[in-house]
């Protein structure tokens with residue numbers, strides 16, 4: 001992808017009133033995989049500045065359909081004025097320090113979400129393997145929150161984790177040795193597993209999205 005293409009997404013983001021060009025990554029994921037359904041509940045980990053929040057809310061359908069988007073970031077995030085409505089809220093906090101129970105409590109049912117998206121990214125140092133390992137740590141935290149860990153507490157749904165049965169998972173990773181581990185851990189737990197490098201990804205970036213569609217219930221925690 002050339003710098004010209006990157007400029008295209010930047011210009012399109014401004015034109016369509018998205019707060020960041022990253023919006024088009026979730027637009028493409030949604031177009032290909034239809035993970036967000038009208039009335040769904042979406043947990044967006046690493047949500048600043050809020051472009052995914054906008055795209056997620058747009059895909060919930062009209063407000064009468066219900067649904068919710070909950071964004072979490074270390075930074076305090078103001079809900080964007082465009083494309084978001086009362087169904088979107090944000091929470092400031094370090095996801096690595098948050099319990100599944102606390103995150104589930106913000107969902108409409110109090111039990112979990114139909115979609116969990118993690119766009120969390122470490123501040124990159126330039127050291128490829130170190131950056132990939134840090135990104136894998138954030139991704140693994142998102143995966144454990146979604147599917148549950150052995151020490152998961154009793155207040156979480158019996159399937160373990162905060163991703164509801166039938167729900168979908170999207171996790172951004174910087175490609176590295178650790179990436180394939182996600183595939184192994186998720187095999188047999190989703191109806192469909194895939195990778196996507198959205199067109200809006202900058203050519204210099206090694207990021208890639210791991211997508212698990214349709215969580216199968218009654219599977220052990222990871």
Ligand SMILES: C[S@@+](CC[C@H](N)C(=O)[O-])C[C@H]1O[C@@H](n2cnc3c(N)ncnc32)[C@H](O)[C@@H]1O
Pocket residue numbers: 020022023045046047048049050051052053072073074075093094095096119120121122138
């Ligand atoms: C690439 S940005 C997300 C962009 C966002 N999806 C959007 O479209 O506007 C990555 C975010 O992850 C957040 N982040 C990184 N580590 C985190 C952590 N441990 N807990 C919460 N947020 C984290 C960063 O603060 C940063 O805002």
